Amino acid sequence: MRGVATARKKRTVGRPKPDDRITIPGIYHRLFAANGHQRWWPGDSAFEIMAGAVLTQNTAWTNVEKAIANLKCAKALSPEAIVRAHPRRLAAWLRPSGYFNIKAKRLKALCRWLIEAGGVNKIAKFTTHDLRQVLLNVHGIGPETADDILLYAFNRPVFVIDAYTRRIFARLGLIAGDEPYEALRYLFENELGNSVSLFNEYHALIVAHGKDVCKKRPLCGSCSLAEGCPSVTS
Numbered sequence: 001m002r003g004v005a006t007a008r009k010k011r012t013v014g015r016p017k018p019d020d021r022i023t024i025p026g027i028y029h030r031l032f033a034a035n036g037h038q039r040w041w042p043g044d045s046a047f048e049i050m051a052g053a054v055l056t057q058n059t060a061w062t063n064v065e066k067a068i069a070n071l072k073c074a075k076a077l078s079p080e081a082i083v084r085a086h087p088r089r090l091a092a093w094l095r096p097s098g099y100f101n102i103k104a105k106r107l108k109a110l111c112r113w114l115i116e117a118g119g120v121n122k123i124a125k126f127t128t129h130d131l132r133q134v135l136l137n138v139h140g141i142g143p144e145t146a147d148d149i150l151l152y153a154f155n156r157p158v159f160v161i162d163a164y165t166r167r168i169f170a171r172l173g174l175i176a177g178d179e180p181y182e183a184l185r186y187l188f189e190n191e192l193g194n195s196v197s198l199f200n201e202y203h204a205l206i207v208a209h210g211k212d213v214c215k216k217r218p219l220c221g222s223c224s225l226a227e228g229c230p231s232v233t234s
Contacts, residue, residue, distance in 0.1 A: 022225075024192065028205070031224060031225070040201075041204075051071070051107060057099070059097050079110075079119075083111045103140075117134070135149060161185050164214070165184070171231035175187070
């Protein structure tokens with residue numbers, strides 16, 4: 001499935017320079033050199049990306065894909081169809097994503113708000129600040145989900161902070177790991193500038209690295225960031 005983000009022009013990056021140190025920009029270059037383009041976020045429309053951002057809470061993306069496929073098969077992947085759906089039927093479609101009763105309520109809340117706000121095209125005209133504020137007022141949408149939606153559905157330069165970001169950069173010694181969400185978001189945005197394509201790629205690279213290498217029990221022997229990392233284990 002071709003993602004909306006796939007068609008965007010990506011920033012060209014080279015291999016890390018010899019003098020790259022353990023910095024937020026330097027880590028991006030090292031991850032990109034090791035992993036290449038991630039081509040996030042899978043989705044055929046802004047609304048599908050919004051729905052996926054809600055469903056991916058506390059689960060793997062492969063499970064979200066199954067839930068999205070269920071909605072598509074039922075011709076229910078639209079705000080109107082989701083609002084009309086009986087809660088038990090919607091929960092059944094979302095079952096693969098886990099916490100399906102909770103996510104059914106959250107997805108309905110998002111869809112009701114979206115309809116009342118005038119739809120995707122209308123809210124796309126909001127400023128980034130205003131859109132973020134109204135998203136945070138929707139039931140079940142916290143800062144990470146709101147920023148996923150802003151970055152991947154609406155191409156806004158907002159950096160997403162997740163558990164992988166906290167784990168990786170705490171192990172690298174660049175953060176404590178328990179800072180408030182907004183403090184970390186501002187830190188990354190100030191270090192990296194104001195590039196949607198860079199934020200898109202960097203967050204995707206962080207997720208891939210945290211999922212496959214820098215796990216709760218890290219695989220330091222296969223880590224592209226091991227050189228200079230103070231937390232390397234043998």
